[in-house]
Amino acid sequence: MADITENQQIKYEKLKQYIKELGSVAVAFSSGVDSTFLLKAAHDVLGDNAIAVTARSCSFPKRELNEAVDFCKKEGIRHFICDSEELKIEGFAQNPKNRCYLCKHELFEEIKKIADENGIACIAEGSNMDDNGDYRPGLKAVAELGIKSPLRESKMTKDDIRALSKMLGLPTWNKQSFACLSSRFVYGETINEEKLGMVDKAEQFLLDMGFHQVRVRIHGMMARIEIEPAEFDKLMKEENRFKIVQEFKKYGFTYVTLDLLGYRCGSMNETLKDEEKR
CATH class of the missing domain: 3.40.50.620 (HUPs)
Structure with missing residues (x-):
């Protein structure tokens, strides 16, 4: 126990x-x-x-x-x-x-x-x-x-x-934290089934690679990956970088980026002003 x-x-x-x-x-x-x-x-x-x-x-x-x-x-x-x-x-x-x-x-x-x-x-x-x-x-x-x-x-x-x-x-x-896939979109960007599917497949791919806590935020056709900073080195290995980019482009993403601050809950809310959160 x-x-x-x-x-x-x-x-x-x-x-x-x-x-x-x-x-x-x-x-x-x-x-x-x-x-x-x-x-x-x-x-x-x-x-x-x-x-x-x-x-x-x-x-x-x-x-x-x-x-x-x-x-x-x-x-x-x-x-x-x-x-x-x-x-x-x-x-x-x-x-x-x-x-x-x-x-x-x-x-x-x-x-x-x-x-x-x-x-x-x-x-x-x-x-x-x-x-x-x-x-x-x-x-x-x-x-x-x-x-x-x-x-x-x-x-x-x-x-x-x-x-x-x-x-x-x-x-x-010890399961990773999760929120609905709609939370991956910038406020004001239209949510549709195709882009939800892109995010779902991209996050599942990273999980299957062994990354523990992941978010794939979507900005237009760009993917912004959030993972724990402790796992940056793993992602930056050349074979992993190319594998991720190649796979994400199959899903429909044009660009693939890594967020240098790493995973954080509710990062899309960082664009809101304090009065908008009330």
Whole structure:
């Protein structure tokens, strides 16, 4: 069993008590680090009164959907998959600054329908305390629709979640962070299925090469690769550089660049002014 701190144990007990008081819950499940941990905790506490709902769309890689399905089968969790095609949401494809709000609002309404049909009282999502420090318009939808955020209520950080996930034997404890593929686009640049596919294939190629934490940001037809600085040397090996460029051009990219700052969460938000984040 992995070591956890006393403070992490206290937060974990608080989380379980919070979930218990919900009575029944539908977890928005993406198979990521946070939602996997939340779903595991909810199912451990509530049993069949905890269900998982995963949205299938062109901005959600097939590998993530497959992992969600496999996890629920392994854990014996009731799992529902809904089609939530963001590109059909009015205004979404134009990639406005509140894109995430539009998406989350539609998604949680779909989850609510499934919850109501199955007699589930509450809906929960997996944001944590670290999400409070970045521009997260999706949290506005969470607040408006009364969605529960058990990990934030329990004051859990990403490090807490990873440590507790390791304690529980979850395979996601050291999984790379992930966000929907639409977050790879510059605000104002049109999002379409073709470019989403380009990003998906490019990131999968880097993952298959063994890079751990990756983002391929798209600027027109240019790819801006973000990886951990510790892996720069690997990417800069001549055979790897040429292999990546050759493959990315097959996907439709004209230019391929490396971001010298490396991977960072929400780097597209760096273009926003402070007043635009409010």
